[in-house]
Each structure stands twice: as structure tokens, then as C-alpha cells.
Amino acid sequence: MVSNSPVPASLELPPVPAPGSPRRLEGRDKLTGRAQYAGDFTSHLTGGVLDAAVVVTSTQATGRILTIDASAANKVPGVRLVLTHENAPRLHAVLATNGAEIGDLLPLQDDKLHYYGQAVAVVVADTLAAARDAAALVHVTYSAPAPDAAFTLAQGRSRSQDVKKVGAGDPGQVQVGHPDKAFAAAPHQVDLTFDTAPHHHNAMEPGAIVAAWEADGGLTVHLPTQFSYGDAVILGEAFGFGLKERLPNIVAQVLGGIEFHHKVRVVSTMTGGAFGSKNANVHLLLAPMAAKLTGRPVKLVLDRAQTFSMMPFRGEMHQRIRLGADAEGRLQAVLHDALLAKGTAGQFVAPIGEATTKVYATPNLGLHVQAAALDTNAPGWMRGPGAPNGQFALESALDTLAYQVGLDPLEIRLRNYADTEPDTGKEWSSKALRECYAQGAERVGWHQRNPQVGSMRGENGRLLGYGMATAIYPTLQLPARARIVLGADGRAVVQTANHEIGQGMITTFTQLAAETLGLPLEQVRLEWGDTRLPYGGMTVGSMTTLSGGAAIQEAAQQVLKTLLKRVVADQASPLYNLAPATLRVENGRIMGPGGASETVAAAMARQPESPITEEATTGRTMGHSRYGREAFGAEFAVVSVDPDTLHVQVERLVGAFAGGRILNPLLVRSQLMGSMVWGLGQALLEQTAMDERTGHWLNDSLGEALVPTNADVADIDIILIEEDDSRGHPLGVKGLGELGITGVAAAIANAIFHATGQRITSLPITLDKLLGTPLPQSAAPASNP
Amino acid sequence: MRNFGYLRAASAAEAVQAGAAPQVQFLAGGTNLVDLLKYRVEQPAALLDINRLPYQHIEELPDQGLRLGALVTNAATAYDARVQTRYPLLSSAILAGASAQLRNAATNGGNLNQRTRCPYFYDVAAACNKRQPGSGCAAIGGHNRGLAILGTSESCIATFPSDMGVALRVLDAEVRLLGPAGERVVPMAEYHRLPGAEPWRDNNLLPGELVTAIDLPPAHFGQHYTYLKIRDRLSYAFALVSVAVGMRLDKAGHIQEARVALGGVAHKPWREPRAEAVLAGQLPTAEVFGAAADELLAGAVGQGENNFKLALARRAIVRACQQAAAGTPQSQSDKHIR
Structure with missing residues (x-):
């Protein structure tokens, strides 16, 4: 044998669903390939004809398209159309949900470039092979790029502007009390800055759509989407169906009991992962535009690289956290400044400070969010969406404060426990976070660890560390x-x-x-x-x-x-x-x-x-409640760091979550576990690398954009703590799809600090960031938990 | 992907004849070449399928060495009992690479001929002297975190991404070639090239030449060896730095012979006789390994993003030498660095 292959001590199967808690009903179809995804559509589902469309994207971020030569492409047998801004249908402006790019920038309407990888043509052919061949033959020339293009926050810092509303309308500027004054006067101060890399959803299924115009002038599209009605409204607006149902009015209509119906039908297919990325995308418009000109149904599937520029992502974020505390570690001031990247088209700014205003009690609170419009495609919703980054910063700073004051990191969180919602003073509908802290700590063996930084050793002298963070996600409801x-x-x-x-x-x-x-x-x-x-x-x-x-x-x-x-x-x-x-x-x-x-x-x-x-x-109240409504959890990480190579191995993750009533424990665990794996990836691996000279996402493949493999993923323990949240929601449930990711990166970063004494303030924490810094030399006795 | 012709070689003679024509490329496992076709990095007029040629076996050599057929898959090689017993370093290095699925398809000959993973080589809109001679090198001054620190040139800083090749370099393997002019044998040391002014030439193959086998000399490193691969994630990722070590220790624990090669840092597996000379006759200590590492890394230059590789490589070399000396090779199934 070349290598020893350890046999797991206990091979644990997933928990058997409780009675009335079925396994995934579509699981068998997915496993056997019977589930229908948009990319699976064949012509027998669209009346015998289904052309293939392939997008051609720009290889320059700024400037203008000078010429598009499609003559070679048009000569490829089977090619029916090369759609460009010169022959594309003119679209009407649309109101896209929550800052999606197409609200500002409709595709193929003019010659102006906004980012590298922007759609500049769509080739339609009888077969995918012909369309791909022809797409490579479309020759585009560009004017000189803008000399002052900015693709990173470092380059575009001068474009920073205050943001009034973030996410779906949360305030970007918050002030409670006098945070600056209180910070200045605080006996204990922490002032740290944090940088987090952009990364993409990389759902297994790329963006895809099948569009067919009906004989009566109606339009039917099948696609994986997170908002079929929203997509229908956008299509109706863009193609001039004279719709009055602009997006905000959908809700009004629903509340008024009016049925929404017109000539656009959107059908969501089975979706191979969305995570915020599948909604109001550019290809939603491209396929119907192409099909309108050919008069035949069209299927358009993005290739993997195109999902990096034609779908959203989590943009680069720069944050500063200032914490002021009294001698006992009680927070007197919390100041959160954030600068987020957005696109020159697309208004989305992630709700980065959402958690900061909700998680810890403090008399003085400040949130100041800015955004800089970069010459990239637009960032958008991505699992969390701001909380994992916000929590990474806040919880790293709080950890630093704990060591500074001489408190156990768990104790400082209990000492600053918010019994009412910090920014509003509302009573919580329910909040079992104390139980989460207690049970999570118990499960991970928190109190058995040696709290001294750099003191614990594992096998082969590996440095061991324990870290924790609070997980938080708002509980929301829409009509x-x-x-x-x-x-x-x-x-x-x-x-x-x-x-x-x-x-x-x-x-x-x-x-x-x-x-x-x-x-x-x-x-x-x-x-x-x-x-x-x-x-x-x-x-x-x-x-x-x-x-x-x-x-x-x-x-x-x-x-x-x-x-x-x-x-x-x-x-x-x-x-x-x-x-x-x-x-x-x-x-x-x-x-x-x-x-x-x-x-x-x-x-x-x-x-x-x-x-x-x-x-x-x-949901007529749009989720507004007289109570503070959040789901909370406590997340713990145990890491080991190789003292030579600085490779960080997450040994264990424990998450204890209070999520109201748990309808289906199997699905909930699966959601939380998936979230935690993503958090691990965000902490250690995920970054989309950009060529800072051209604005091109470089590692735009599943081989090069690293997400965790099984070998990287730790033992993950999930504890579910039920709460009676019946006064918060008629079902007593809370939102749990995203909660799991929010504290993981912080818990891992804090564990790395405990192991090594290094406070790494940028994500992902790759070994090059640890290499530059000395490790503790203390020859503490080996301690194996 | 541009349309291409497809030929299947019925005999080796036919293959090297047809393969000598410009715009014809050999197709074996296709695990790298097919991707390159899809990205339009390679646009051959024809592919010449060599998968039925008679290089499908692992055979004993008269000198107790082993001959690895060029068309034996990486997986079959790594799991071959003779390889596992006599050349565990090679088996380990192969299993550190790619994924089980890729190793099942990839061949030994193809492994030697895989192209770099430099992002600009794959980006047909970017300047790349390796892909398009004379176009420049976008990696210099660009995103070069994974790229070379040794043996680079002004025209290219690409790395050779193979794991298997690093072990072959330590084992002093020889590459058997067949070309229109007949057979020849090239030592691993001379098979791959440094980029110099002609970075499009990865290796010294002549037109039409085909790898038929890799010969392994009699084995010495069954006890003291390791393949330590440092990467951002533990599986399915290319090396930031990898180290292959083979050692022989005498009864008193002195190093009789040590060979060390690096992967992920240069345009070829990197070995330096001066470094091995430092180790010979010494007791295996961190200081000695560090001194050898300094020799091995002499002349290394960072390109900005990859500056960390200098420090990382030194640490990895020391650690790998310790693993080899202690007889505790890196596990490729657990993968965790312990």
C-alpha cells in the first residue's frame, strides 16, 4: 500500500426523517436524470424545432464597439442569425428587481461597453455545434479602452459614494446615540480593516433559457429562475406588451386579489442551484430577442465562463470596524464603515451592515455604507448576502476585543447579548441564542480548550485553534x-x-x-x-x-x-x-x-x-412586525495549522441554530450544512481572480475557481434548537436557508487566531497570507482535545 | 471548437509518419487536449488517435527496472502492484494529481505532454507567447499567483503542471521516443525545456515523435520517499509547490543519497545536483534540509503575486525531506498534511 487509508470510526448516515418529514420528493427524478432542466430541452418539447443560441462576449471592458464582422459566422452551415446591437430588436426600459443590471443596461441596444464579458452578439443556428463554431468567427473590433477604467476597489476608490439604501431597502446609514464620541472615550478600542475577495455562485447549472414566440404574439419562456412573475413583467415591459404591471404593482395586485395575466408566460424549470444568481439575468432578454427575429424557438445556455460575467456575484468589499468597550468588555460604541463594489450598470449594494445593527447591545451605533461603481458586471444577491462578510469583520473585531480585555470570546458575546433589537428597541419575537451558545460550546468542547493563544498542539506539532462567531439572518416574509x-x-x-x-x-x-x-x-x-x-x-x-x-x-x-x-x-x-x-x-x-x-x-x-x-x-404586512425578527445561531470552528506549510485544515464545525419551528429537519440540516460548507469555502478558498489591467475574470472555470472538495470539508455538527415563534409568524418558522453561512468565515478566522496568533483580516485566508507572519514559538505541552 | 479531421493510426510507423505533418496532433486520453480544443487554444487540422497502438502494458526490464507503456492510464500505473511496491514515490505522485476520473482517462505519455495551466494560456484574448509566439506574456505583471519562480524568461513564466513528472525526475526515468527517424531515448532531465525565447516549445520532441514508454531504472527509494503537494485545496487542484524526495539512509542514519525535485515552480520538474550534494553524507536535520533547500531555490525570483512561493517552497522542501527521512510519506488518500 502506498498510503494509509483510515477507516472512519463510525460511519454515520443522515438522520432518518421524522414522521411527516419526508425526504426530497423530487430526489429520485434528480438522481435518475428525469428531472427537467432548461438545458435538457429538446425540440420535441417545443413543437419540433429548437435552435441553439450562443452568446459572444466582449474582450474589453470599456470603450465602444467599432465593427462587428459576422460574414464568416454567417457562412457556417446552419447559422440562422447573428444578433448584434445593429440588428437587435429595440427594447423598452424595464424596472428590474433589486438593482439587477438590466434595470440600467439592456443588452445589444448600443455600441457601448460596460464590462469585460458583456454580450455583444448572439449566434443562432440549427445545432449547438454550428452556433459555437460560428460564435468563434464573429470578429469584433473596439475603440481604445478608457484610460481611467477601474476594476477593483483600490483602483476605483475615488468613485465612492454614500449609499442611502442597501439590499432590498435597508438603510445604508444608521446612527444611534453618539458613536464617534463614545468610541473616542472608550477605555478599550479596537480599530480594524477587512478586505474580502469577490466570488461567484458557481451553481452547477449555468444560466439557461428556452424562448418561444407563439402564433398569437405571446411569448413563453422556460428557465431556471427565482422569480417567474418578475421575469414575466420584465419581458412584458421590454417587448412592449403595454403592461401596466410594473414590479411594485405586482404586489398591489396580489393584495387586491387581481390575477396577473397577459401574453407573457414564464415557467420555471427544475433549477440546479441559484443562491441569488438566477433572477432578471441578461440572457432572460437575449433568447427572446433572438427568437423574435428567427421566428423559431431558441435555447440559450451560458457556458461556464459566461456565468462569471453575465450573472451576478459577491463583489469585493472593504470594511472598517471600530469597537469601543468599557473595562468589563461591554460595548459602548460600534462603528461599521463599508465600501462595496458595484457595477457601472446595476444598483445592487449588499446589505452589509444588517447584522451589525441587530446582533449586539450597544448604546451607540454607526453604520456608514459607501459604494464605488466599477467597470465590471454588476454584483448581486448571493447567499448571505452581506452578512457573511459583515459578520467576518464584526466578529473578528469582537474576538480581538475579547483578547484585549481578557475575556473568553464566548463570554464577551454573552456580556453584550441584546435582549431587545439594538437599532429599534423592539422585543424579539423569539431568541434562543443563549441556548445556541451553550449547546454549541458544549458540543465542540469549548470549555476544555486551552484559551491561551498559540498554546495547543495536535498531531505532528500542528497548531490547534478554536474560534466562534454568532450567526444571524433576518426573518423576512413577502406577499x-x-x-x-x-x-x-x-x-x-x-x-x-x-x-x-x-x-x-x-x-x-x-x-x-x-x-x-x-x-x-x-x-x-x-x-x-x-x-x-x-x-x-x-x-x-x-x-x-x-x-x-x-x-x-x-x-x-x-x-x-x-x-x-x-x-x-x-x-x-x-x-x-x-x-x-x-x-x-x-x-x-x-x-x-x-x-x-x-x-x-x-x-x-x-x-x-x-x-x-x-x-x-x-404577507400583506411585507413582514413588518411589532417584534424584532431574526434567526440566530452560534458557530464554532476547530482548525489545525501546519507549522511548516501553513496549510489550514478545518477539523470541525459545530453550528447551533435557533430557527423557530423546524418543519422538516432533514431539509433544514441539509440547508444549514450546505451553507456552512460554503462558509468554509469563503473563509479559505473562494476568490474570483481578475486581471486588474483588463477587468477579465480569469479563473472562470470549475477547475480553477476553487470551492471545497470533500477532503477540505470538516466534520460538521448541526444542532437545531426549536423556538416558539408563533407570535412572529403563523407557522412559527424562521428563514434558515442562509443563516448557516453567516458566522463560518469569522469562526474559522478566529480559530486561526487562537491557533497562530495571526489576525488575518482578508478573505480568503490562503496560506500566502499566513506565510508572511511569524508563528508562536511557545513550546507549550502538546494538548489533544 | 473548430472542426478537425480524425485519423486513427493502425501502426506506430503510420502514426509517426502522419504525425509529422503540421497541424496534426496525437490524441491519447484527451483530458487536456480536448479542453484546449474547446477553448480554441489548440486548433489542429486533424487529430491522430493513437489509443490502439501497442503501448498498453507495464513490463519488466532486464535490469530490474520497469517499462511503463505510454498508453497505460495514470490510474492503472499508480495502482500497479509492481509500481506500488518498487516505486511508491511514483504511485504517490500520480495519486496526488487531478481526480480519480481524470486519472482513469489520462495516459502516461499524455501526462508528460500536458500543457501549462497559466490562465493567460487558456485565454485566447490575452497575450501569450506559448500560445501565440511573439504576442507577449500577460502573466508578467498580471495574475501570476500560481506561476514559476525558477528558470523563467522574459517571454514566459509558465509552469509545467504535472505531479507524475516530478517523481519521474527524481527516479531518473527515461522517455522512449519513436519518430520518423527511428527510436531514441531522452532522460527526464532533458525531456522538458525551459521557456527561454521559445516558450511555445514545452519539450524536445521532434515533429512526428511519439512517446512510446517511460523506463524506470532499478528502484532504490522504497523506504524513504515522499511526494508533498501544497495547494490551496486538498484535492483536484494544481500544486502551488510540490516536492518529490527519494532518499537512502545508511545504518547509522546518514543520508547516503538524496534526490529532490520540485513541481509547480518552473517550466519543468526542477532538480539541482548542488542541493543533493549538500545532503549526501549528512544526518537528516532541519538545518541540513534547509541548506539543501537554499541550493535548490538558488536564483528563484518572484513575479509579485507568487513571491510567497519562495518561502513556501523552502518550507515544503524541509518538510518533505523530513517525511522522507522518517519513512513517513505523505498520504494521498487522507490528503491531510500530518
């Missing part, structure tokens, strides 16, 4: 509508245009409807992701279950009510004349007092012409 039809066969169809992006919506929604209706899971079917269905909202912000789930529960309760009324009024029912309040439905059977019962199917079968249809709209 959503759901319809449930209980048919004559006793089966229910649930309809809502939300989206399965891998998070398990299909399973959770079906499970929720089945539970509420008292039907077995097999008797409930979910229809989703189609603008012909009721408005389901955006699949963003960890709020799918909160938004769509609430509507489904309410619709299901109404169906149940109608059903029970119907059976007690039905002389043929064994439940005739009983009081509805005395009935309950379980496993498809309606049961009354004294043993009277019948199945839902039997009851429904007696009136086959009258299915029960109910609709519900929820």
Missing part, C-alpha cells in the same frame, strides 16, 4: 398567494408560483399542505413555478416557507373548513349533523366523536362536480 383544489377523488392540488431551487420547496410545501389538510402526502400534488399559477413571490431571502408556506396553510385551512361544513350538511355522510368543530381529519379520513368517520375521498366523491377551491393571500 404570496396560493390556491388549493380538493378534487372529487379526495386528492389536493396546491398551486403557487414559487420555485424549487434545490432548497426543498416541493417537499416542504407538499408536506405543509398535507399536514394541514389531514391528507397523506401521496394525495397532495404541488404545481409551482408558472406564471399561470397564483403569485408565489420571489424565492429569495430565506423566505420561501415563510411567504409561500403561510399562504398554503391559510388556503388549506379554508379548504378544510369548507370540507367539514359540507360533510356535516350532507345527509349521506356518517358525519351528518355533527358540529364541524368536533371533527378532525387525519391521514385522509374525517373522524367525528363516537367513532363516526369517512374518508375525504368518499365525502368528495358524492359531489364530483364540485371540487373545493380556496385561495389565500398572505
Whole structure:
């Protein structure tokens, strides 16, 4: 044998789902390849014809297109169209959701360049091979690039401007009390700056779309998306359908109970990962533009490199954290300054200070967010989206303060525990963060560690370190509508245009409807992701279950009510004349007092012409609440650092999360674990490298843009702490899709500090950053936890 | 991908004849070449499929050495019992590279002929003398974190990305070639080139020449060896720095012979006799290994982003020598550096 292959001591299988907690309903289809992704579409799904479209992107970031020579491309057999700004349909301005690039910059409308990798042509051909061949033959010439182009914050710092609103409308400027004065007067001060690298989502499935214009002038597109209605509105606006349904009004219409319908239909296919990247993308417009000119259905799939410039990413961020504390480590002032990169087109600025204003108690608080518009494609939503970076900075600074004051890092967090929401003073709807700290610390062995920095040794003299951080993510809810039809066969169809992006919506929604209706899971079917269905909202912000789930529960309760009324009024029912309040439905059977019962199917079968249809709209308050509503967690990392090569190995991650009611522990664990793996990647690996002279993303492949492999991923322990959050949300649930990532990078950075004494303030923490710094020489006795 | 012709060689003679034509490239495992076609870095008029040629076996040599057929896959080589027993360094180096899927397809000959991973070589819009002679080198002054610190030139700072090749260099392997003019044998030391003024020439192959086998001389490093690969992530990543070490110790623990080669730092696997001379006859200590490392890295120059490689390489060399001396080679299955 060349190498020893250790046999794991205990081979643990994933937890068996609790009763009523099914495994992923679409799992089998995904595993067997039957699940339909947009890239899988073939011509038999589009009426016998489906052309292939390939995008040609710019190799320069600024300046203008001088010429586009498509003559060679047009000669490739099978080529039907080379779409450029010279022949492209003129589009009407659109209002894109939350700062997406197309709100500012419609593709192929003029000769101006905004970034490297911008779409400059689309080639359509009978086959993908012909389209690819021809795309490489499109010859584009450019004017000289702008001499003052800026691709990084260092280059573009002079473009910095204050940002009033970040994310989906959170304040970019916050002041509570007198933070500057309080900081200056504080006996303990920490003042650190942090830099975090840009990185891309790299969902397994790239952006893809199938567009077909109908004979009646209507447009149907199939694509993986997080917001089918939003995409439909954008298409309707761009192609001049005379829509009045501009985006903000979708919500108004839903609240008014008006159905959204026009000639644009958007159908979400199964989605191979989205994480914030699949919404209002440039290719949403490109494929219908091409199909309009060819008069034939078109399929457009981005190649991997194109996903780096034609889809969003998490941009570069520079932060400064100042903490002022009294002698006992109680925060007197928290100041958070941030400078974020955005695109010259695209208004998105990540909500970086969201957590800073919510997580620790302090009488004086300042948040100052600036953004610099760089000559790159626009950053956008990405799991977190600002919190992992904000928390990396805040929690690293707090860790520094703890050592400065001489407090255990866990103790300083308890000492600054916020019993009410710091920026608003509101009471929390629920907050079991203390339990998270306690159980996480217990599980990781926090109190058994040697707290002295640089004191612990593992195998071969590796330096061991423990670190922790608080995880936080807001609990949000948007309006959503759901319809449930209980048919004559006793089966229910649930309809809502939300989206399965891998998070398990299909399973959770079906499970929720089945539970509420008292039907077995097999008797409930979910229809989703189609603008012909009721408005389901955006699949963003960890709020799918909160938004769509609430509507489904309410619709299901109404169906149940109608059903029970119907059976007690039905002389043929064994439940005739009983009081509805005395009935309950379980496993498809309606049961009354004294043993009277019948199945839902039997009851429904007696009136086959009258299915029960109910609709519900929820979330009218847009998530506003009289309570502070956040999900919290405590994340712990154990790292070992090789003293020679400075390779950092994350040995363990422990996350304890308080997430309200846990509907499906299996899916929730899977979400949290995926988030934590991403956090590990953000901490140690992920950075998209740019050529700072041209603005080109260089490592634009899955081989070169490093994400963790199995060998890099630690043992991950997840502890779920249930909370009663019924006063926060009708289901008592909180958003958990993103919580898991938010504290990981900070916990790992803090563990590296504990191991090495090095406070690395830039992400990712690659070994070159540790190499430049001396390691502790203390010959402390080896200690193996 | 540009359309290309496809030929399948029925015999070696036919292959070298047809392969000598310009614009014809040999296709073996294709794990690198097919990517290059897709990126349009390579645009041959024709591919000449050599996969059916009779270089499919690992054979004993009369001198107790081993002959690795050029078309044996990397996986089959790494897991061959003779290789594992007699050349564990080679097996280890192969298993440190790529992924199981790639190793199952990639061949030994192809491994020697893989191209650099310099990002600008793959970016057809960028200047790259290796891809397009005379166009310049965008990596100099650009994103060069992964690139060379030794043996660079003004026209190229690319690295040769192979792991297997680094072990072959330590083992003093010989590369057997067949060309239109017949057979010849080239030592690993002379197979790859430094970039100099002709960085488009990765190696000394002549037109039409085909690698038929790699000959391993009788083995000496079954006990004291290691392949230590330092990379940002532990699997499926190219080396920032890698170190192959083979050692023989006498009964008193002195180093009788030591060979050290570096990967990820130059246009070829990097070995330096002066460094090995420092080790000979010495007791294996960190100081001695450090002195050898300094010799091995003499003349190393950073390019900016990759300056850290100088310090990292020195540390990795010392650590690898310690692993080899102690008889505790780096595990390629656990992968963690312990």
C-alpha cells in the first residue's frame, strides 16, 4: 500500500426523517436524470424545432464597439442569425428587481461597453455545434479602452459614494446615540480593516433559457429562475406588451386579489442551484430577442465562463470596524464603515451592515455604507448576502476585543447579548441564542480548550485553534398567494408560483399542505413555478416557507373548513349533523366523536362536480412586525495549522441554530450544512481572480475557481434548537436557508487566531497570507482535545 | 471548437509518419487536449488517435527496472502492484494529481505532454507567447499567483503542471521516443525545456515523435520517499509547490543519497545536483534540509503575486525531506498534511 487509508470510526448516515418529514420528493427524478432542466430541452418539447443560441462576449471592458464582422459566422452551415446591437430588436426600459443590471443596461441596444464579458452578439443556428463554431468567427473590433477604467476597489476608490439604501431597502446609514464620541472615550478600542475577495455562485447549472414566440404574439419562456412573475413583467415591459404591471404593482395586485395575466408566460424549470444568481439575468432578454427575429424557438445556455460575467456575484468589499468597550468588555460604541463594489450598470449594494445593527447591545451605533461603481458586471444577491462578510469583520473585531480585555470570546458575546433589537428597541419575537451558545460550546468542547493563544498542539506539532462567531439572518416574509383544489377523488392540488431551487420547496410545501389538510402526502400534488399559477413571490431571502408556506396553510385551512361544513350538511355522510368543530381529519379520513368517520375521498366523491377551491393571500404586512425578527445561531470552528506549510485544515464545525419551528429537519440540516460548507469555502478558498489591467475574470472555470472538495470539508455538527415563534409568524418558522453561512468565515478566522496568533483580516485566508507572519514559538505541552 | 479531421493510426510507423505533418496532433486520453480544443487554444487540422497502438502494458526490464507503456492510464500505473511496491514515490505522485476520473482517462505519455495551466494560456484574448509566439506574456505583471519562480524568461513564466513528472525526475526515468527517424531515448532531465525565447516549445520532441514508454531504472527509494503537494485545496487542484524526495539512509542514519525535485515552480520538474550534494553524507536535520533547500531555490525570483512561493517552497522542501527521512510519506488518500 502506498498510503494509509483510515477507516472512519463510525460511519454515520443522515438522520432518518421524522414522521411527516419526508425526504426530497423530487430526489429520485434528480438522481435518475428525469428531472427537467432548461438545458435538457429538446425540440420535441417545443413543437419540433429548437435552435441553439450562443452568446459572444466582449474582450474589453470599456470603450465602444467599432465593427462587428459576422460574414464568416454567417457562412457556417446552419447559422440562422447573428444578433448584434445593429440588428437587435429595440427594447423598452424595464424596472428590474433589486438593482439587477438590466434595470440600467439592456443588452445589444448600443455600441457601448460596460464590462469585460458583456454580450455583444448572439449566434443562432440549427445545432449547438454550428452556433459555437460560428460564435468563434464573429470578429469584433473596439475603440481604445478608457484610460481611467477601474476594476477593483483600490483602483476605483475615488468613485465612492454614500449609499442611502442597501439590499432590498435597508438603510445604508444608521446612527444611534453618539458613536464617534463614545468610541473616542472608550477605555478599550479596537480599530480594524477587512478586505474580502469577490466570488461567484458557481451553481452547477449555468444560466439557461428556452424562448418561444407563439402564433398569437405571446411569448413563453422556460428557465431556471427565482422569480417567474418578475421575469414575466420584465419581458412584458421590454417587448412592449403595454403592461401596466410594473414590479411594485405586482404586489398591489396580489393584495387586491387581481390575477396577473397577459401574453407573457414564464415557467420555471427544475433549477440546479441559484443562491441569488438566477433572477432578471441578461440572457432572460437575449433568447427572446433572438427568437423574435428567427421566428423559431431558441435555447440559450451560458457556458461556464459566461456565468462569471453575465450573472451576478459577491463583489469585493472593504470594511472598517471600530469597537469601543468599557473595562468589563461591554460595548459602548460600534462603528461599521463599508465600501462595496458595484457595477457601472446595476444598483445592487449588499446589505452589509444588517447584522451589525441587530446582533449586539450597544448604546451607540454607526453604520456608514459607501459604494464605488466599477467597470465590471454588476454584483448581486448571493447567499448571505452581506452578512457573511459583515459578520467576518464584526466578529473578528469582537474576538480581538475579547483578547484585549481578557475575556473568553464566548463570554464577551454573552456580556453584550441584546435582549431587545439594538437599532429599534423592539422585543424579539423569539431568541434562543443563549441556548445556541451553550449547546454549541458544549458540543465542540469549548470549555476544555486551552484559551491561551498559540498554546495547543495536535498531531505532528500542528497548531490547534478554536474560534466562534454568532450567526444571524433576518426573518423576512413577502406577499404570496396560493390556491388549493380538493378534487372529487379526495386528492389536493396546491398551486403557487414559487420555485424549487434545490432548497426543498416541493417537499416542504407538499408536506405543509398535507399536514394541514389531514391528507397523506401521496394525495397532495404541488404545481409551482408558472406564471399561470397564483403569485408565489420571489424565492429569495430565506423566505420561501415563510411567504409561500403561510399562504398554503391559510388556503388549506379554508379548504378544510369548507370540507367539514359540507360533510356535516350532507345527509349521506356518517358525519351528518355533527358540529364541524368536533371533527378532525387525519391521514385522509374525517373522524367525528363516537367513532363516526369517512374518508375525504368518499365525502368528495358524492359531489364530483364540485371540487373545493380556496385561495389565500398572505404577507400583506411585507413582514413588518411589532417584534424584532431574526434567526440566530452560534458557530464554532476547530482548525489545525501546519507549522511548516501553513496549510489550514478545518477539523470541525459545530453550528447551533435557533430557527423557530423546524418543519422538516432533514431539509433544514441539509440547508444549514450546505451553507456552512460554503462558509468554509469563503473563509479559505473562494476568490474570483481578475486581471486588474483588463477587468477579465480569469479563473472562470470549475477547475480553477476553487470551492471545497470533500477532503477540505470538516466534520460538521448541526444542532437545531426549536423556538416558539408563533407570535412572529403563523407557522412559527424562521428563514434558515442562509443563516448557516453567516458566522463560518469569522469562526474559522478566529480559530486561526487562537491557533497562530495571526489576525488575518482578508478573505480568503490562503496560506500566502499566513506565510508572511511569524508563528508562536511557545513550546507549550502538546494538548489533544 | 473548430472542426478537425480524425485519423486513427493502425501502426506506430503510420502514426509517426502522419504525425509529422503540421497541424496534426496525437490524441491519447484527451483530458487536456480536448479542453484546449474547446477553448480554441489548440486548433489542429486533424487529430491522430493513437489509443490502439501497442503501448498498453507495464513490463519488466532486464535490469530490474520497469517499462511503463505510454498508453497505460495514470490510474492503472499508480495502482500497479509492481509500481506500488518498487516505486511508491511514483504511485504517490500520480495519486496526488487531478481526480480519480481524470486519472482513469489520462495516459502516461499524455501526462508528460500536458500543457501549462497559466490562465493567460487558456485565454485566447490575452497575450501569450506559448500560445501565440511573439504576442507577449500577460502573466508578467498580471495574475501570476500560481506561476514559476525558477528558470523563467522574459517571454514566459509558465509552469509545467504535472505531479507524475516530478517523481519521474527524481527516479531518473527515461522517455522512449519513436519518430520518423527511428527510436531514441531522452532522460527526464532533458525531456522538458525551459521557456527561454521559445516558450511555445514545452519539450524536445521532434515533429512526428511519439512517446512510446517511460523506463524506470532499478528502484532504490522504497523506504524513504515522499511526494508533498501544497495547494490551496486538498484535492483536484494544481500544486502551488510540490516536492518529490527519494532518499537512502545508511545504518547509522546518514543520508547516503538524496534526490529532490520540485513541481509547480518552473517550466519543468526542477532538480539541482548542488542541493543533493549538500545532503549526501549528512544526518537528516532541519538545518541540513534547509541548506539543501537554499541550493535548490538558488536564483528563484518572484513575479509579485507568487513571491510567497519562495518561502513556501523552502518550507515544503524541509518538510518533505523530513517525511522522507522518517519513512513517513505523505498520504494521498487522507490528503491531510500530518
